[in-house]
Amino acid sequence: MSGNRPSVTAAAVVLAAATLTLQAQQGRSAGSAQSSGADLRIIPIRGNVYVISGAGGNITASIGKDGVMLVDSGAPSMTDAVLSAVRALDRQVTASGMPQRSCVGIVQGCTWWNSSNLLPTTVGPPAPRPIAGIINTSVDADHIGGNEKIAAAGRTFGVRNLANAPLGAWIVAHENVTARLSPAGEPKVPAGALPDETYFGDEKKLNFFNGEGIVITHVEAAHTDGDSMVYFRGSDVIAAGDVFNLADYPVIDTKNGGSINGIIAAANKLLDMIVWEHMMEGGTMVVPGHGRLGDVADVAYYRDMVTILRDRVLAMKKKGMTLVQIKGAHPSKDYDPRFGRNPQWTPEMFVEAIYNTLGAAGR
Amino acid sequence: MRLTRLGTAMLSALLAWPAAASAQIDFSGEWTPVRSMDNTEDPWIGDWVGLPLNDVGRARAEAWNASLLSLPEYQCRPHGWAYIYRGPTQLRISKAVDPFTRQIVSYEPEWHQSTNMPVYLDGREHPPEESAHTWGGFSTAAWEGDMLRITTTHLKEDYIRRNGAMVSDEAKVTTWWIRRGDYLTWINIVHDRIYLSEPLIRSAEYRLTVNSIVPAHPCTAVFEGLEKGHVLHYLPGENPFIKDLRQRYGIAAGVPTSGAETMYPEFAGKLGESDWSRGVRGSSLGAGGIRR
Numbered sequence: 001m002s003g004n005r006p007s008v009t010a011a012a013v014v015l016a017a018a019t020l021t022l023q024a025q026q027g028r029s030a031g032s033a034q035s036s037g038a039d040l041r042i043i044p045i046r047g048n049v050y051v052i053s054g055a056g057g058n059i060t061a062s063i064g065k066d067g068v069m070l071v072d073s074g075a076p077s078m079t080d081a082v083l084s085a086v087r088a089l090d091r092q093v094t095a096s097g098m099p100q101r102s103c104v105g106i107v108q109g110c111t112w113w114n115s116s117n118l119l120p121t122t123v124g125p126p127a128p129r130p131i132a133g134i135i136n137t138s139v140d141a142d143h144i145g146g147n148e149k150i151a152a153a154g155r156t157f158g159v160r161n162l163a164n165a166p167l168g169a170w171i172v173a174h175e176n177v178t179a180r181l182s183p184a185g186e187p188k189v190p191a192g193a194l195p196d197e198t199y200f201g202d203e204k205k206l207n208f209f210n211g212e213g214i215v216i217t218h219v220e221a222a223h224t225d226g227d228s229m230v231y232f233r234g235s236d237v238i239a240a241g242d243v244f245n246l247a248d249y250p251v252i253d254t255k256n257g258g259s260i261n262g263i264i265a266a267a268n269k270l271l272d273m274i275v276w277e278h279m280m281e282g283g284t285m286v287v288p289g290h291g292r293l294g295d296v297a298d299v300a301y302y303r304d305m306v307t308i309l310r311d312r313v314l315a316m317k318k319k320g321m322t323l324v325q326i327k328g329a330h331p332s333k334d335y336d337p338r339f340g341r342n343p344q345w346t347p348e349m350f351v352e353a354i355y356n357t358l359g360a361a362g363r
Numbered sequence: 364m365r366l367t368r369l370g371t372a373m374l375s376a377l378l379a380w381p382a383a384a385s386a387q388i389d390f391s392g393e394w395t396p397v398r399s400m401d402n403t404e405d406p407w408i409g410d411w412v413g414l415p416l417n418d419v420g421r422a423r424a425e426a427w428n429a430s431l432l433s434l435p436e437y438q439c440r441p442h443g444w445a446y447i448y449r450g451p452t453q454l455r456i457s458k459a460v461d462p463f464t465r466q467i468v469s470y471e472p473e474w475h476q477s478t479n480m481p482v483y484l485d486g487r488e489h490p491p492e493e494s495a496h497t498w499g500g501f502s503t504a505a506w507e508g509d510m511l512r513i514t515t516t517h518l519k520e521d522y523i524r525r526n527g528a529m530v531s532d533e534a535k536v537t538t539w540w541i542r543r544g545d546y547l548t549w550i551n552i553v554h555d556r557i558y559l560s561e562p563l564i565r566s567a568e569y570r571l572t573v574n575s576i577v578p579a580h581p582c583t584a585v586f587e588g589l590e591k592g593h594v595l596h597y598l599p600g601e602n603p604f605i606k607d608l609r610q611r612y613g614i615a616a617g618v619p620t621s622g623a624e625t626m627y628p629e630f631a632g633k634l635g636e637s638d639w640s641r642g643v644r645g646s647s648l649g650a651g652g653i654r655r
Contacts, residue, residue, distance in 0.1 A: 041491050279440060308596045334423035
């Protein structure tokens with residue numbers, strides 16, 4: 001019987017996706033995200049965790065008894081739509097009456113059934129909880145664009161006593177994000193968009209939120225020098241940010257400290273963190289910075305792709321070929337139709353970034 | 364009052380009855396593959412004859428190194444929907460029936476070492492593109508006469524021949540199930556604008572059997588000696604095995620070994636004489652076909 005579980009789970013993810021997308025669409029028709037004309041897609045992944053696509057970079061949302069925590073906040077132009085979608089999703093999840101987390105183990109305030117949950121006509125559903133925090137995976141505008149407005153709409157300690165909670169959600173990021181956004185103390189963005197809590201080193205552990213541990217992992221010099229991957233340990237979902245991209249070649253932002261070897265190291269780090277469910281699918285699910293939901297096989301293919309293209313450029317570089325010659329040899333041609341369709345980040349730009357961030361020895 | 368309720372219930376049932384569901388033939392049961400030379404699938408490196416790989420599909424295949432399969436994240440993988448029907452194992456097709464309408468909700472084909480791959484007949488939509496992709500993909504089906512036409516999306520990138528010939532995760536597959544008595548014809552048409560220049564159309568035959576089983580396949584990935592993250596591949600133009608195919612089958616330089624052209628009968632006329640065609644099999648490769 002155990003052999004059936006993984007595929008059932010995978011199918012359930014897909015089916016649930018269809019379901020909530022429909023529900024999200026219904027929500028929009030009621031006016032939630034319709035005002036901006038945005039076509040956001042909300043897909044439940046597992047447990048507390050959802051992904052919101054279509055607002056720039058993917059936004060991962062944890063929604064439950066403690067409130068809402070977002071990984072990234074989308075592009076600036078999409079903020080109103082994101083906020084509407086998050087609120088609609090928050091209402092829907094909170095009002096569902098279904099336990100969001102098991103009461104097994106060390107828990108504080110897990111939900112349970114009682115008669116009022118079953119009698120919504122006489123007792124209204126519980127009020128949705130506020131947005132408590134935002135974690136930024138990088139410095140990119142399409143990942144931090146909603147910081148100011150969404151954080152302002154939240155409450156930091158939206159867990160037990162809302163009356164005493166200060167206004168505004170916290171924003172956490174690696175310290176290099178803040179350094180890039182506010183070089184020499186001169187902010188490039190409004191003060192309300194800046195992270196108000198930063199970390200340095202490889203890792204930051206947050207307090208339990210919605211009944212699960214959340215671990216932020218920093219990977220060195222990958223997409224930028226301030227990248228974070230956010231692991232929801234109970235739901236077993238990783239929001240990887242732009243170090244993992246299933247839509248395009250990964251953007252190596254050399255001006256902000258990115259490098260090809262960092263991208264490869266990040267992909268291998270993801271594979272270290274992932275536990276597959278069965279036959280190399282399912283298990284830990286990974287939300288890329290852009291593109292569809294992935295799992296172990298998708299990350300492995302992606303790791304292979306960036307490694308192979310690094311090796312090709314490095315081999316050409318070692319032969320003494322110039323950048324122009326390397327570009328002319330089209331070293332990425334077998335991946336271009338799939339990953340090279342973004343006019344803002346062409347295969348030539350990707351190859352150039354690989355070339356420029358590789359030393360002669362490939363370091 | 365009771366008649367009115369009964370009539371309403373019958374009308375509701377009729378309206379809910381999927382129109383296409385009326386033409387049904389049962390595909391459930393245990394099936395055994397009918398092997399043929401066409402689906403023995405023990406390919407040489409570089410043998411992409413019969414596959415409509417485009418230029419980038421061929422470049423991708425030429426870079427493939429079989430030792431990659433030693434990495435933990437490559438172990439335990441099943442064949443995907445675009446390939447598995449050509450596999451050598453027994454096929455079981457189960458059916459799930461709605462307890463109220465008694466209509467078939469889904470068929471669920473499975474093989475040894477496969478994942479579950481349900482095929483839904485209840486009219487549900489395919490999920491959004493942002494959803495996860497799986498080895499089996501997401502399949503829906505509709506009847507066309509007594510044939511079942513299956514549409515599969517949300518597939519993972521996967522091979523169409525076990526030597527590096529790939530289709531992308533954007534591939535879609537149209538499958539036809541055709542039953543004639545105790546025989547099942549399975550036709551797969553793979554569409555992939557990334558790596559194929561034309562659809563790949565192949566088929567397999569199965570025969571109904573009453574004594575076959577599909578055993579469980581517990582599999583755990585282990586360390587097989589490859590350093591973590593060591594992605595083995597060949598640099599462009601450096602795959603040493605590709606030329607073997609030309610030598611074996613007498614394929615002259617300039618005659619393709621992949622691509623749409625190689626799918627059609629006229630291609631056979633371009634093959635020259637070789638040790639293989641003369642019956643001296645393996646002479647060019649050393650004892651046992653092992654390369655020297």
